[in-house]
Amino acid sequence: MTDHIVKSFDNELTRLDGEIQRMGQIAVAQLDAAIDVLQRRDSQAAMRVVANDEAIDALEHEISHDVLRLLALRQPMARDLREVYAALRISSDIERIGDYAANVAKRSMVLNQSAPVTVARGLPALARLANNLVTEALAAYRLRDADKAMQVRGRDAELDAEYTGLFRELLTYMAEDPRQITACTHLLFIAKNIERIGDHATNIAENTWFLVHGELPAGDRAKADLTSS
Amino acid sequence: MTDHIVKSFDNELTRLDGEIQRMGQIAVAQLDAAIDVLQRRDSQAAMRVVANDEAIDALEHEISHDVLRLLALRQPMARDLREVYAALRISSDIERIGDYAANVAKRSMVLNQSAPVTVARGLPALARLANNLVTEALAAYRLRDADKAMQVRGRDAELDAEYTGLFRELLTYMAEDPRQITACTHLLFIAKNIERIGDHATNIAENTWFLVHGELPAGDRAKADLTSS
Secondary structure, eight states: HHHHHHHHHHHHHHHHHHHHHHHHHHHHHHHHHHHHHHTTTTTHHHHHHHHHHHHHHHHHHHHHHHHHHHHHHHHHOHHHHHHHHHHHHHHHHHHHHHHHHHHHHHHHHHHSOOOOGGGGGGHHHHHHHHHHHHHHHHHHHHHOOHHHHHHHHHHHHHHHHHHHHHHHHHHHHHHGGGGGHHHHHHHHHHHHHHHHHHHHHEEEEEEHHHHHHSSSSSOOOSSSSGGGG | OOHHHHHHHHHHHHHHHHHHHHHHHHHHHHHHHHHHHHHTHHHHHHHHHHHHHHHHHHHHHHHHHHHHHHHHHHOOOOHHHHHHHHEEEHHHHHHHHHHHHHHHHHHHHHHHHHHOOOOOOOHOOOOOHHHHHHHHHHHHHHTTTTTHHHHHHHHHHHHHEEEEEEEHHHHHHHHHOOGGGHHHHHHHHHHHHHHHHHHHHHHHHHHHHHHHHSOOSSSSSOOOGGGGG
């Protein structure tokens, strides 16, 4: 392979990296914004969060397109092939994270149709933890740091524990005040969305490990969603 | 390229196809089994459904592995490359369908800890419809029939409408009998899992279209989950 082609492949990988990091930043900002509009009960702003999800979807399409072009034109092998494969997988996880954030904003609009529910207080902390996991997973990916990625994977259990606590709290609240059942159900689904975001952070971490080592990490990942077991 | 290499690539694609169809059959059988054990309140059998999910995960790993080997050794282009790309995407959707089916079985065990809830009757119909969409999407993929795939995509709206009906019914039931709140919450999540399976059938259909036409289908997909809008 000539130097020119090698350089060009590296440039394209750098470009892919940039797209993925940008996608990730938007997804994290979207979840922050969704929780903010939920707390402020601002349906107008919530609609903007929902609309913004298109930017993430567009970036995912761009990345898929770039990946297919790279595979066809550069025919990468070994580590280079894993780079391209990981980019595809990770962009798909970020797209899902964006979907969950948009769904939080969407449900906040439904919540605004009834009285405020105080128990929603636990959600911002849950969302901060989820966003922290996503941010750390993306940093591990950016640095190609497999050990850092494994730390993120281990921390998903913290999020699951917080989610489980919130889940039980919401059930208690519903039983105490059945008028809040509809609102609390949407809060339950919002909490579940945030818990799922943590699973996708774990996926990003596992794909980072795979990219570096060429095999999947050993050992089971922390079990998701203790409320169903 | 020599005839020998071409034949061998075709053989490998056929093998991938077989793996994906097998994976899909297991996922559909898993959802059937999960609904069956839920109705029969059989926690022993539910545990077996949860354990069976490993077979699907193992097939997904095998497919990822095969795809990476195919990309490295055969360096496919154009339609051949899209074949490999679609296999990767579709296997990932089936893996998610399997996860949702296993989660239904897991939650059925939690439900067995309290009295039966009659409103669970709506779930088998919802699951049948979801399984029908998955089966049709996999048939469209097997036949490389993009038009059939688009019909499946259009039918996801039926599932969303049935899910929305069940969602409202469950909320009413919870309000009428607050002792059922915990059980009904798990039924809500079970219904949501089944609704999500329909979204993955839609993804399979869209990837089939992409495989045949080299571009994504035009027009928005039917909006998922009307309960949050």
